[in-house]
Amino acid sequence: MYAAASLAILVVMGLALIRAILGPTAFDRLLSVNMFGTKTVLLISVIGFLTNRPDFLDIALVYALVNFLSTIAVLRYFEQHKSAPTDQKESQR
């Protein structure tokens, strides 16, 4: 039961990884990193129950907190550096 859940989460992580590599704009990549982080939290919790070690929940908690920080940092970087390239099409600027 937990094994099937962890495989499903791994499939989702793979799809997010494809989007991170492909995504034309920088925001796509940021979105997929954020989603990857949430799925990692879920994967670590499920693996913790799979191997019967509830210590892993501390790691999942840390990730839930720190994932937020990374996304906000990149967004503030984009705001403060108006000239940072985000790979949008020129007609959209």
Place this chain on the structure above:
Amino acid sequence: MTILDITTALCLTAGCFLGITGGFGIYRLPDFYTRLHASSVTDSACAFLILFGLMLQSGFTLATVKLCFIFFFLVLSSTTATHALAKTARSRGLEPLLGREDKR
């Protein structure tokens, strides 16, 4: 298989289905804003279902309290990050992909 096990299995299945839907959406949808919608909506629901299923399995221990905290932080941070992403993308001029007009 007790009722608790069956409920956990149902919750985990539903959560994984939502997660895969979100992943598929982020892969296939055409525009950034649509992908944002797909990922954020399914992320929160998937996290809730999977964590609820795990909470049912662990009873009234410290692990349940930690799972509650994880769910609280995850939902709050993922929705706020979505809002911040959309706001910054809009302020940098990323236009949404508008549909074509219906020809009547």
Place this chain on the structure above:
Amino acid sequence: METTIDIVLLTFLCITAIAIIYIRKLFCGIMLLGIFSLLSACLFVTMDAVDVAFTEAAVGTGISTILLLGAMGQTNAHEKRPPYQPLIALLVVLVTGSVLVYGTMDLPVFGTPDAPIHLHVAPRYIQQSPIEVGPPNMVTSVLASYRGFDTLGETAVIFTAGIALVALLGSSQKKRPPCASPPQPATLHDHLILRIVGKMFIPLILLFALYVQFHGDYGPGGGFQAGVIFASGIILYSLIFGLNTAMRVVSPKALRLLGSLGVLLFGGVGLLCIALGGNFLDYNTLAARPVDGQHLGIFLIELGVGTTVFAIMVMMFYAFSLRGRNTS
């Protein structure tokens, strides 16, 4: 079952690594490095290495991404195309790599219990650690007591790196003219939702960091992880509420003091042990019973490590942000 998870995670790791090498836009590389760190943490979790996964989680996604972004702000955003194709270098790397892989074929299979590495000092630590040192988390007892000298070296390395960075980039704003104030308040009022959610999150992050610091004896955690999480909380505050406000809360002078105090505490505990009649970092002399002395010694040096790591991380963030602000 765990083998399948391992194989899938390692495949993702390879794909991410190849993508990082090939993509030339540096920002995309930084995002992919974040994913790389997340995958490494998952691998450490499947290998049952909880403390390492904890440190990777705390450092890799938060601080590492921020510092890399700060560094990228000082340079171009695109990697230059190399002027020639390094074919000879590729050949050398392939030959060396295949020789190394051939060398690993003689090593014992991963995880067998009678490999020499598991029979050297590990049985002694596993058997004697509950009796001699005490804490249930054996990683903490090895890190802080059996190999305390190495940990002192690591703390000194972090401290030196921080000093070097501050010496290179500068840490104070004395050179700015007093009348020029940056237009920070305009951006703050826009981000109402971020400010409110930040006010909810930041105290919880700091509290969790303290929990990790003092709970390191019983679960995964310890000084390094706690320092990094505490620094992440302060950096989040600085990102949401502005660098000036954060510098008033945690001033650079206080950070310099805290950074040095941490290393001083660690070394001081060692010297105190000598003064009380034992060897350097021999905690048995600190209290009446040796186990109490070990407990006290581990508590003090973890505090020192956590303080130094926190101070250095925030100092690095300040150094990068100030320089980025002065030049942009």
